[in-house]
Amino acid sequence: MKIEVLFPEVANLNGDLSNIDYLKKCLNDDVEIIETSLNDKPAFATQKDINLMYMGSMSEKAQEIVIEKLKPYVDKLDELEFEKKVFLMTGNALEILGKFIENEDESKIRAVGLYHFYAQRDMMHRYSGYYLGKHNDIDIVGFKAQFSKLYGNNDECYFAKTKLGIGINDDTDCEGLQKGNFIGVDLLGPFLIMNPLFTKELLGLMGVKEPKLAFEEEVIAAYNERLDKFKKMAAKQKKKKKR
Amino acid sequence: MENRKTIKFYIALWLAKFSTKILKLLKRNATSFPGDLAIKICPNFLGILEKPKTIIGITGTNGKTTVSNMINDILTENGYDFVNNKYGSNIDRGITTTLINASDMHGRTKKELAVLEIDERSANKVYPYLTPKYLICTNIFRDSLMRNAHTEFIADILTKYIPKETTMIENADDIICSHIAENNKRIFFGIDRLDTDTTYFENITRDIRICPKCHAKLEYDYVRYHHIGKAHCPNCDYKTPDADYLVTNIDFKKLKMTVKCKEKEEDYNLITNNIINIYNILAVIALLKEMGLSHKKINESISKLKIVETRFSEENYKGIRILTHLAKGMNPIACSRAFDYTRKEPGNKAVILILDDLHEDKSGSENTAWQYDTDYEFLNNDLIKQIIVAGPRYLDSNVRLLMAGVPKEKIVYKKNEIEATETLNLNNIDSVFILHDLYSIEETKNIKNKVKELIDEKGNKSNEN
Numbered sequence: 001m002k003i004e005v006l007f008p009e010v011a012n013l014n015g016d017l018s019n020i021d022y023l024k025k026c027l028n029d030d031v032e033i034i035e036t037s038l039n040d041k042p043a044f045a046t047q048k049d050i051n052l053m054y055m056g057s058m059s060e061k062a063q064e065i066v067i068e069k070l071k072p073y074v075d076k077l078d079e080l081e082f083e084k085k086v087f088l089m090t091g092n093a094l095e096i097l098g099k100f101i102e103n104e105d106e107s108k109i110r111a112v113g114l115y116h117f118y119a120q121r122d123m124m125h126r127y128s129g130y131y132l133g134k135h136n137d138i139d140i141v142g143f144k145a146q147f148s149k150l151y152g153n154n155d156e157c158y159f160a161k162t163k164l165g166i167g168i169n170d171d172t173d174c175e176g177l178q179k180g181n182f183i184g185v186d187l188l189g190p191f192l193i194m195n196p197l198f199t200k201e202l203l204g205l206m207g208v209k210e211p212k213l214a215f216e217e218e219v220i221a222a223y224n225e226r227l228d229k230f231k232k233m234a235a236k237q238k239k240k241k242k243r
Numbered sequence: 244m245e246n247r248k249t250i251k252f253y254i255a256l257w258l259a260k261f262s263t264k265i266l267k268l269l270k271r272n273a274t275s276f277p278g279d280l281a282i283k284i285c286p287n288f289l290g291i292l293e294k295p296k297t298i299i300g301i302t303g304t305n306g307k308t309t310v311s312n313m314i315n316d317i318l319t320e321n322g323y324d325f326v327n328n329k330y331g332s333n334i335d336r337g338i339t340t341t342l343i344n345a346s347d348m349h350g351r352t353k354k355e356l357a358v359l360e361i362d363e364r365s366a367n368k369v370y371p372y373l374t375p376k377y378l379i380c381t382n383i384f385r386d387s388l389m390r391n392a393h394t395e396f397i398a399d400i401l402t403k404y405i406p407k408e409t410t411m412i413e414n415a416d417d418i419i420c421s422h423i424a425e426n427n428k429r430i431f432f433g434i435d436r437l438d439t440d441t442t443y444f445e446n447i448t449r450d451i452r453i454c455p456k457c458h459a460k461l462e463y464d465y466v467r468y469h470h471i472g473k474a475h476c477p478n479c480d481y482k483t484p485d486a487d488y489l490v491t492n493i494d495f496k497k498l499k500m501t502v503k504c505k506e507k508e509e510d511y512n513l514i515t516n517n518i519i520n521i522y523n524i525l526a527v528i529a530l531l532k533e534m535g536l537s538h539k540k541i542n543e544s545i546s547k548l549k550i551v552e553t554r555f556s557e558e559n560y561k562g563i564r565i566l567t568h569l570a571k572g573m574n575p576i577a578c579s580r581a582f583d584y585t586r587k588e589p590g591n592k593a594v595i596l597i598l599d600d601l602h603e604d605k606s607g608s609e610n611t612a613w614q615y616d617t618d619y620e621f622l623n624n625d626l627i628k629q630i631i632v633a634g635p636r637y638l639d640s641n642v643r644l645l646m647a648g649v650p651k652e653k654i655v656y657k658k659n660e661i662e663a664t665e666t667l668n669l670n671n672i673d674s675v676f677i678l679h680d681l682y683s684i685e686e687t688k689n690i691k692n693k694v695k696e697l698i699d700e701k702g703n704k705s706n707e708n
Contacts, residue, residue: 009452009460014388015575015615017447021646038458059395065458123396124367128389128610143610145389147396188388189612193642215645222638 016056025214057091094184095119117152132230133160142187164234255284274331278339289372303381317544325356335368384576433486564674575616582621590673599634619647633663
């Protein structure tokens with residue numbers, strides 16, 4: 001089993017790398033972690049047996065560096081998506097694969113261009129919120145804290161349908177993106193630890209035959225408590241909207 | 244910006260002063276509302292209000308309050324007459340309230356000197372309106388990710404808004420902090436290599452790993468904690484600056500340190516062996532020396548200082564040390580430093596953690612991502628015999644401890660802090676550490692009392708036997 005972590009020296013905000021630590025524990029350490037730094041050629045470009053590529057949250061300046069590093073691999077990424085390879089992106093990592101990122105002054109940073117959507121930054125207005133949504137039959141819980149939001153239609157390729165909080169922006173309840181097994185969410189931090197049911201699904205996508213969770217009982221207990229709380233908050237939010 | 248006193252300004256000033264009186268009569272807190280009201284009526288109120296001639300500002304992620312308190316105490320001890328926001332908030336409205344209190348009905352200042360703790364995130368709302376003569380920046384670390392996002396953002400807004408006339412007093416050993424406002428006059432303080440420094444990284448979080456100029460990986464001559472230490476870029480001139488006030492020796496046992504400045508060495512007393520607070524004391528020394536206070540006066544005043552009890556306290560109760568240590572929730576560095584201190588203290592320990600912001604629970608669950616930037620791994624230590632976690636996020640904290648490798652049998656997790664404390668096992672325990680949040684002071688007192696009760700009970704039982 002191989003996991004490639006892209007650019008951990010910059011894509012390491014918000015405890016996002018704990019997702020990899022958790023997968024490692026779920027796999028009983030029987031996994032090779034390849035940490036690709038900004039000066040390395042990504043392993044996904046040459047190695048065919050990578051089970052998961054992962055990229056976490058980063059600063060806005062880091063996004064711009066990472067875009068330049070990934071631009072030459074846009075065709076390769078396209079090919080990997082077609083081959084149903086698994087790529088998980090959390091926080092603002094997904095923005096890198098879009099068309100462009102727009103600053104407040106309307107200047108644009110051309111992004112990798114794998115996808116049609118784009119991001120808009122608003123550095124003096126940070127959005128923070130709780131999230132509850134449905135991915136297939138799985139309830140997804142999480143947190144958002146971001147300067148930027150994604151725009152562009154993801155009705156046909158969203159990751160989860162939102163019940164609490166917002167989708168990729170204020171006007172949609174479609175959160176994140178899933179194309180093949182390329183999955184990107186705005187949710188940040190210990191996403192996999194907080195969503196054990198999805199983690200099982202992800203391990204399955206990675207090729208684990210009988211996925212097992214580390215600390216299953218404890219992780220599920222924390223998940224259930226949060227789910228219960230967020231469901232109540234979602235019900236309140238729904239009531240308010242009706243009024 | 245137009246800074247002429249307008250009718251709007253006077254109305255804002257008088258209403259703010261009037262509201263202060265009313266709030267005081269009602270025995271309510273008047274540390275923020277009057278300033279808030281004034282700014283709402285007159286948005287550039289802070290710019291128009293006359294300010295003391297000399298303003299000393301203190302900013303940075305951690306240590307602002309401690310440094311401000313120390314400066315306040317030392318200046319008071321040395322007969323300075325000044326205004327400060329010790330009892331007020333450190334954002335624009337709190338600072339405005341403080342300065343309104345120090346002004347007359349015409350908006351003229353009654354003081355020549357102000358010492359202001361200034362929240363780093365409020366840079367854009369404060370510095371356009373006031374110019375500190377000196378601004379201490381203690382350090383820059385990641386903090387609440389909801390509010391402060393990341394260090395690049397904070398460093399950028401500080402650099403953008405700090406007035407060019409301000410003399411910066413910056414932590415040299417923090418390579419992010421020491422590159423803020425690079426065009427200003429800057430004075431650096433730092434601590435020379437210590438025996439405890441390493442050449443490897445032990446912390447999860449390091450807020451700068453690549454050179455911001457050329458993106459090469461930074462190299463460290465030595466690492467103290469997180470990104471604190473001595474670093475350089477192998478590719479360009481980006482590096483840790485030399486300190487103007489350099490601690491060349493620390494005697495942790497005798498609580499003394501030597502500070503070298505302009506080839507002259509001076510000895511100072513310390514009031515703590517905690518490296519974080521040694522940095523804080525050093526920042527204070529650098530400022531006061533720049534202000535012209537003598538070594539003798541500074542050192543005499545330092546000897547009389549006390550760390551505020553809500554931040555740190557230690558008591559020996561019937562042979563067992565009870566320590567309380569502030570570990571600000573949502574602030575991974577503050578918590579990691581508290582965990583590091585706990586693990587390095589001698590003897591067998593029990594640890595009680597109430598790190599979640601209990602007050603946050605009322606408005607929903609706080610983002611818990613910070614837990615995974617925090618070195619819970621430090622609590623996975625042979626001398627720590629039991630870890631009790633309590634508070635609204637007790638289930639998340641339990642998972643985090645398991646992720647850190649802490650054996651299940653060492654952990655007790657319960658929502659209610661007193662019920663959790665009742666499980667404290669005092670057998671062979673030399674110290675009980677209560678690591679608590681800023682907003683859990685009352686709960687900390689209750690836990691401490693409960694710990695004392697349990698020690699009493701244990702004493703009674705052994706007497707009976």
